[in-house]
Amino acid sequence: MAHVVVVGAGLGGLRTVEFLRAEGFPGRISLVGDEPHEPYDRPPLSKQILAGQWPEERAALHCGELADLDVSLRLGTAAVGVDSGGVELDDGTRLRYDALVVATGVRPRRLPGQPDHPELHVLRRLEDCRALRDSISRARSLLVVGAGFIGAEVAATARTAGLEVTMLEALSAPFARVLGERMGRLCARLQTDNGVAVRCGTRIDSFLDGNGGIAARLADGSIVRADCGVVGVGTVLDVGWLARLGVPTEGGLLCDVTGLVEGTGNVYAVGDIAAWRHPTVGDRPRIEHWTSATEQAAVVAQRITGKQITRQADVVPYFWSDQYGLTLQLAGRCDLATSVEVLHDPGVIKGTVAGYFADGALVAVLAFHAPRLLNRYRKLVAAGAGEHEVRSTAAELASQ
Numbered sequence: 068m069a070h071v072v073v074v075g076a077g078l079g080g081l082r083t084v085e086f087l088r089a090e091g092f093p094g095r096i097s098l099v100g101d102e103p104h105e106p107y108d109r110p111p112l113s114k115q116i117l118a119g120q121w122p123e124e125r126a127a128l129h130c131g132e133l134a135d136l137d138v139s140l141r142l143g144t145a146a147v148g149v150d151s152g153g154v155e156l157d158d159g160t161r162l163r164y165d166a167l168v169v170a171t172g173v174r175p176r177r178l179p180g181q182p183d184h185p186e187l188h189v190l191r192r193l194e195d196c197r198a199l200r201d202s203i204s205r206a207r208s209l210l211v212v213g214a215g216f217i218g219a220e221v222a223a224t225a226r227t228a229g230l231e232v233t234m235l236e237a238l239s240a241p242f243a244r245v246l247g248e249r250m251g252r253l254c255a256r257l258q259t260d261n262g263v264a265v266r267c268g269t270r271i272d273s274f275l276d277g278n279g280g281i282a283a284r285l286a287d288g289s290i291v292r293a294d295c296g297v298v299g300v301g302t303v304l305d306v307g308w309l310a311r312l313g314v315p316t317e318g319g320l321l322c323d324v325t326g327l328v329e330g331t332g333n334v335y336a337v338g339d340i341a342a343w344r345h346p347t348v349g350d351r352p353r354i355e356h357w358t359s360a361t362e363q364a365a366v367v368a369q370r371i372t373g374k375q376i377t378r379q380a381d382v383v384p385y386f387w388s389d390q391y392g393l394t395l396q397l398a399g400r401c402d403l404a405t406s407v408e409v410l411h412d413p414g415v416i417k418g419t420v421a422g423y424f425a426d427g428a429l430v431a432v433l434a435f436h437a438p439r440l441l442n443r444y445r446k447l448v449a450a451g452a453g454e455h456e457v458r459s460t461a462a463e464l465a466s467q
C-alpha cells in the first residue's frame with residue numbers, strides 16, 4: 068500500500084492519519100483540507116471558545132507537531148473531483164491514491180430565503196465562531212433559530228454572557244422527534260429556567276429589514292427582533308465532488324462495518340459524511356457525533372493496513388452537550404426506540420435519566436448531568452438488557 072489520501076482535515080481525517088501511523092502504516096499519507104487551519108476540534112466552538120474562556124489554540128486536535136506523523140499536509144486546498152485512481156484538487160494537481168479516505172463532514176443547512184447578513188450566523192467552522200463571538204460581544208439580544216444541540220449550546224453561552232435570548236423551534240418541543248415529547252420539554256425547560264424565551268411549534272415565514280439587526284416574521288404573523296442571530300437547523304452534505312465515483316451519496320457514503328464505501332474497492336469514509344453499517348442492528352445510520360468519527364477512524368486504519376480488525380465503531384454511539392453547567396449525555400440509538408421511560412426523576416432537571424426501548428430492550432439512555440448513572444446504563448444498552456433488568460437496576464441505583 069503506497070499512498071493513502073485522506074480528504075478532510077478535521078476530526079475524522081486527522082484521527083485516521085494518527086491511527087494509520089499507530090498501526091505501523093509505512094507508506095505515504097496526504098491529508099487534504101479546504102480550511103487554512105491545522106485540524107481543530109469543533110465542540111468548543113459552541114462552548115468554551117465561543118464564550119471566550121479558551122484561547123483558540125486549545126482546540127488543536129493533535130498534540131505536538133503534525134510533522135511527527137510524516138504526513139504531507141495540503142491545507143487551504145479543496146478536493147473538487149475524484150475517480151477510482153486519483154483526487155483532483157482546486158490548485159490543479161491530481162493526487163493518485165491506492166486508498167482514499169473521505170472525511171469531509173457536513174455543512175450547516177440554511178433556511179430558505181436566509182439573507183446574507185453580517186449579524187446572522189451559522190456555526191461549523193472557526194471563522195463562524197469568531198464572527199458569532201464578535202456579534203455576541205456587541206449585542207444585547209440574540210435570536211436562535213432551531214433548538215437542536217448547537218442552538219441550545221449557543222443560547223446557553225449567550226445567555227450566560229447576559230444577552231436576552233429568544234429561541235424558535237418548529238417542533239412542539241426541542242428534539243421531540245428524537246428524544247420524545249417529555250424529554251424534549253425538559254430540554255426546553257433547561258432553557259426557560261435560565262431565562263431564554265423558547266417558542267415552539269413556530270416557523271420563520273420571512274426575514275425583514277432589521278435596521279442593522281435581525282428581524283423575522285413568523286408564520287403566525289408576529290415579528291421577532293434581535294441584535295444578532297444564529298441558525299442551527301441541521302446539516303447538509305457536500306457531495307458533488309464525489310459524483311464520478313459512481314456510488315450513491317444522497318444519504319451519505321454507504322459503508323460496510325469497516326468503513327469501505329460499498330461499490331468501491333479502495334475508498335473509505337469516516338465521520339459525519341459516512342453511513343456505516345451498524346455492527347449489531349445492520350442498518351446504516353449516519354451519526355454526527357464526535358466519538359463516532361474517532362471510532363470509525365480506528366477501524367479504517369486497521370482495514371487499510373491489512374491488520375486483523377479488532378475494533379468496532381458505533382456499537383453504542385455516544386454524544387454529549389454542555390449547557391448552563393450541566394452535561395447532557397446520550398448513549399445508544401434512540402432513533403430505534405418505540406417507547407421512553409423515565410428511570411430517575413429527582414424532580415429537578417439535574418439527575419433525570421430516561422431509557423429508550425425497542426421491542427422490550429434498552430436501546431438508548433439520556434442523562435441530564437448524571438455521568439455515573441449514564442455509565443451504568445450504557446453497559447445495559449450494549450448488552451441489549453430487557454425492561455425487567457433495567458427497572459431493577461433503576462430501583463437498585465435509586466436506593467443507593
Ligand SMILES: Cc1cc2nc3c(=O)[nH]c(=O)nc-3n(C[C@H](O)[C@H](O)[C@H](O)COP(=O)(O)OP(=O)(O)OC[C@H]3O[C@@H](n4cnc5c(N)ncnc54)[C@H](O)[C@@H]3O)c2cc1C
Pocket residue numbers: 074075076077078079080099100101102108109110111112113144145146147170171172173190191192217305308337338339340355356357358360385386387388389
Ligand atoms: C459547533 C459544534 C459543536 C459540536 N459539539 C459536539 C459535542 O458537544 N458532542 C459531540 O459528540 N459532537 C459535537 N459536534 C459534532 C462533531 O464535532 C462532529 O461530529 C465531528 O467534527 C465530525 O468530524 P468529521 O471529520 O466528520 O467532520 P469535520 O470535523 O467537520 O471535518 C471535515 C473537514 O473537511 C473539510 N472539507 C469539506 N469538504 C472538503 C473538500 N472538498 N476538500 C477538502 N476538505 C474538505 C471541512 O472544511 C472540514 O475541515 C459539534 C459540532 C459543531 C459544529
